[in-house]
Amino acid sequence: MSEIIRVGLADDQPLVRAGFGMLVGSQDDMEVVWEVSDGDEVAAAAAARPADVVLMDVQMPRMDGIAAARALLVSDESVRIIMLTTFDDAEFVRGAIEAGASGFLLKDATPDELLHAVRTVYEGDAVLAPKVTAQVMKMWRPKASESESVDVGLTPRESEILKHIARGLTNEEIAAAEFVSMATVKTHVRHILMKTGSRDRVQAVLFAFRTGLVTVGELLRHPQG
Structure with a gap:
């Protein structure tokens, strides 16, 4: 059961x-x-x-x-x-x-x-629906002089997967987009949460916006579905 x-x-x-x-x-x-x-x-x-x-x-x-x-x-x-x-x-x-x-x-x-x-x-x-996320992130978006510059050692693949997460993709959709297995995606997500100090995917998305890794414009250009 x-x-x-x-x-x-x-x-x-x-x-x-x-x-x-x-x-x-x-x-x-x-x-x-x-x-x-x-x-x-x-x-x-x-x-x-x-x-x-x-x-x-x-x-x-x-x-x-x-x-x-x-x-x-x-x-x-x-x-x-x-x-x-x-x-x-x-x-x-x-x-x-x-x-x-x-x-x-x-x-x-x-x-x-x-x-x-x-x-x-x-x-x-x-x-969090991507449209809702975009609306909120516009409120959070820092000015250029205030944007954080943080290097937490994400690999290029981890950075790309974090962008997918911010766009609202599920693990299954990320696996299809990156041509990797679900197990590989879960491993990358675990590493992302650990490196960014995030308790879950929502907090990881906040990190991505605050550090400029993902912009509102990018999110709107890549709607889910």
Whole structure:
């Protein structure tokens, strides 16, 4: 039997929370381990029953999802967080990424998209659509005088794979583009994360933009799909 992905739910709307719970609970490889209605309840729930992936609403009454995500990751660096919102706002995305989230989805995502996102971040990948990433990176883009110049010893192949990651390609798509095996791609990704000091692919993408390895223009010229 495959591993069961433990999922936590944080959303102040009971019907939304129930819908997510039913969807996740219907999957053979997932189970809901806790549900809370506000961000200030997340830490205690996660301490009682650790989750692998947390679906976190951005806006909640007492503590918003961004603050809750930041606090949760202080106590458990291994948890993966997908932020959920009805607002397609770059500031929300930026806040979620800075908090350490591994994914960002709008609540109008399809059930299949949400389930795919859970499995994707559980495997260590990120869930950020290239268009959303480009929008946020425009906000992060440093001035020429402020851009960092950092040499972390990436090989030419690792640099190219990091560019693919920033463009939103999956490991399978990277393997096809570079004519290498999945195992080789995973090895390169592991080396990239280690050399850039990134906890996941999202943080590696931030490194790529901050150091000028990937530009917003390049991202827009290479849309996914």
